[in-house]
Amino acid sequence: PAGDAVEILNVFPAQGSEKGGDTLIITAYNLQPFGNKVLIGGALALFVSVTVAENQITVLSPSGKGLQDVTVKNDSGSSTLSGAFSYVLTPSISTVNPTTGPAAGGQQMTIIGSGFNSLVEVFVGALPATVLQFSTNSLTVITPPGSPGSADLLVVGSGGYDILEDAYTYEPAGGPQIYVISPNYGAIAGNTLVHIYGAGFKGNGTVRFGDKVS
Numbered sequence: 001p002a003g004d005a006v007e008i009l010n011v012f013p014a015q016g017s018e019k020g021g022d023t024l025i026i027t028a029y030n031l032q033p034f035g036n037k038v039l040i041g042g043a044l045a046l047f048v049s050v051t052v053a054e055n056q057i058t059v060l061s062p063s064g065k066g067l068q069d070v071t072v073k074n075d076s077g078s079s080t081l082s083g084a085f086s087y088v089l090t091p092s093i094s095t096v097n098p099t100t101g102p103a104a105g106g107q108q109m110t111i112i113g114s115g116f117n118s119l120v121e122v123f124v125g126a127l128p129a130t131v132l133q134f135s136t137n138s139l140t141v142i143t144p145p146g147s148p149g150s151a152d153l154l155v156v157g158s159g160g161y162d163i164l165e166d167a168y169t170y171e172p173a174g175g176p177q178i179y180v181i182s183p184n185y186g187a188i189a190g191n192t193l194v195h196i197y198g199a200g201f202k203g204n205g206t207v208r209f210g211d212k213v214s
Contacts, residue, residue, distance in 0.1 A: 005077035006030045008084070009055070011070050017090040017159055018115070020063035023048070024085070027055050032074045040085050041068030061085070088159030091115040096153055096167045103170040105145035111155065112138055119158050124168055125151035148172040176201055 007029040016022030024045065026038060031052050038045040038059045045059035057072065070084040093113040101107030109129070111122070116139050122129040127144035134140070139155070153167035178198040186192030194214075196207065207214045 004030055006032075006036075006072050006074050006079045008070065008072050008079045008081040011081060011084040014084065015086040015088050015159065016061050018063060018065055018087045019090065020061045022061045024059050024061055026057050026059065026070065026072060028057065028072050028079065029055055030074075030076050031055060031057055031072075032076065035074050037073045039071040039073070040064060041066075089115040089117055089157050090159040091120055091155040091157040091162050093153060093155055093162045093164045093167070096164065099167065100169045100171055101143055103146055103148050103172055105143045107143040108132070109141050109143055109168070110138065111141065111153070113155070113162070115157055115159070116155070117157065121156045123154040123156070125170075143168070146170040176205065 008026060009029065010027040012025050012027075013022070016024070024038075024040075031050055033050065033052055036047070036050055036057050038047070038057060040061055041064050043062040043064060045062055048058040048060060050057045064087045067083045067086045069080050069082050071078060071080040091113060092115050093111060095112045097110050097112075098107065101109070109124075114137055116134050116136055118134060120131065120134065120139065122131055122139060122141050124143050125146045127146065129141040129144055132140045132142060148170050150166040151168050151170060153164040155162050176198060178196060180195075180197040182195045182197070183192070186194065
């Protein structure tokens with residue numbers, strides 16, 4: 001282009017986490033091999049690399065909030081692209097309480113974490129939970145129905161999502177259920193290793209073969 005001053009053309013991606021640390025690729029004319037600085041909302045971004053031949057500079061975003069201008073500076077001058085980058089909340093799950101409940105659903109659950117707002121969606125297994133209350137660090141939801149066994153917890157926000165695997169266990173109605181026993185035979189003397197597959201098992205449970213506790 002005409003002139004030798006730096007000129008921003010594009011910022012990609014155009015949004016990132018409020019915590020910062022996202023990789024941004026900025027396309028700009030008249031970048032220099034050394035001395036390029038990128039500011040987002042006035043805060044200096046961490047330089048990663050520059051490819052002058054491709055008119056691109058890569059940086060890590062600083063922390064921030066809302067819609068911000070992006071500025072590139074070097075010895076040739078300064079260029080600002082107004083409203084080029086938007087900070088969004090990225091949810092993060094820390095703990096869940098309780099971690100078990102009925103397969104029929106309807107259990108009130110508290111999720112502690114960060115990056116929550118009124119736009120978040122919560123899924124327990126494949127189905128959405130009903131959000132009752134929210135704050136930046138806490139969600140209160142009602143669990144949906146699910147199949148007996150463990151289920152992942154998914155929180156989706158405007159800036160991404162977080163998954164806590166096997167965070168919640170659906171308990172079958174009427175107590176533990178046995179689906180498969182393998183093998184289904186063994187020595188009269190005992191000491192046969194048996195695998196029992198089912199749902200609703202707990203660590204403090206007991207297993208009986210006939211009237212004998214294993």
